[in-house]
């Protein structure tokens with residue numbers, strides 16, 4: 001692998017200083033070559049600081065890292081999550097065939113199919129108004145309690161496919177521990193018509209359990225029923241069914257996931273139940289089929305034609321050879337407004353690692369910071385920094401050919417903006433171009449000179465353009481699976497385990513330990529006369545920077 005890294009470093013020294021204007025001038029055909037189509041997605045990756053030699057070098061790096069073998073290990077159910085001794089079999093969750101998965105070894109499909117069947121029956125009853133609460137009224141409001149991977153995927157997908165909602169259910173997601181988040185939602189709910197889905201793989205996450213307990217008290221104080229209200233109105237999705245049952249949830253209403261389903265890879269499991277309720281099980285399975293198609297593409301397409309591989313190679317190129325600190329995700333599709341935060345967990349919790357699988361320190365940086373938001377809003381907020389901030393920030397533009405909810409005149413304006421931005425980010429605006437423009441506006445001499453540097457756009461900011469016809473369940477499945485596999489390819493090159501997240505544990509433990517002292521400090525002390533700084537001093541003393 002070292003030889004492949006060294007060759008790419010030498011190559012970067014040769015072409016790293018080139019401007020994409022020069023690259024396009026000497027390779028006018030690149031828009032035709034640097035494009036891929038798969039699973040209803042089209043990727044234009046011509047606006048990158050790459051040449052054929054770059055791609056060959058990156059493919060050689062991936063091959064030296066053993067990409068092909070690692071894909072085999074992932075799909076054959078090997079314990080690729082080596083620190084926890086688990087497989088990462090999320091592709092099985094979207095396997096719709098009747099055969100075994102993985103093909104050899106212990107087949108997980110019987111339990112996957114049984115849970116899907118249970119979801120189908122449950123969705124039919126709830127969506128058909130036949131699931132009755134304690135007062136025998138049908139439940140038409142669903143409050144989803146969960147955090148991280150037990151919330152971001154379904155919340156993103158429910159927003160993305162709201163247009164497919166056809167059962168008249170109102171869905172709310174609460175992940176925040178601030179009581180205001182739950183209270184705000186509950187204040188809009190009628191207890192006799194409200195169902196709670198508690199999604200937690202561990203059924204031990206403080207945020208989720210605190211919200212679930214408060215929701216249970218809210219319900220029981222209004223409906224009574226001696227625990228029956230919890231049994232009739234609560235549903236759990238978890239890998240710890242017995243703990244959910246102890247909480248008071250009817251075993252018949254517990255949907256199982258397994259230790260081989262990572263939280264941030266769990267949208268395809270019963271964690272996706274809110275989405276299945278919103279759009280129905282057939283449409284949910286259409287989303288699974290889009291993801292399964294992407295799985296097939298990933299395992300079968302050669303690296304140069306493989307969309308997840310290409311996206312991963314580009315990430316590695318900028319992160320490790322240009323030290324790009326971040327990547328922006330910019331959907332020009334209102335449906336994908338929650339996609340950037342979903343990707344934040346997927347990418348940063350997976351590959352935000354400093355050591356290799358072996359425990360040795362990584363010799364190069366892994367995941368960049370992933371950030372973003374709806375592109376059109378960003379244009380009026382953070383795009384200034386992309387254009388003139390002086391930091392290399394590659395971006396993903398995500399763009400449908402058709403809006404899910406067309407209104408005359410909107411979509412062509414939206415698309416024009418997206419395309420214009422990718423071109424301006426690539427090309428920039430030279431001094432000469434600015435000078436000519438200022439002259440046309442009537443500026444001369446000092447007036448022109450003083451404005452000129454402010455109007456120059458350096459350009460050379462790379463972007464990928466991902467397009468599709470119109471966001472539907474199948475396309476969404478393909479899109480999310482595309483990024484899952486991109487993350488996996490990167491982890492193979494960086495050699496880290498993308499399926500654990502030990503970094504987040506210590507903060508949780510400490511928060512639990514200091515909680516009694518914090519509770520004490522939050523109470524106003526006699527004689528303090530409401531002094532903010534004295535109260536804050538007491539609070540900070542509950543968590544001194546170093547152990548006393």
Ligand code: F6P
Pocket residue numbers: 147148149150199200201202203204205208263264349501504
């Ligand atoms: O704290 C991180 C994390 O463990 C995520 O990886 C996970 O998605 C989230 O918490 C929620 O965990 P659980 O589903 O066990 O409540």
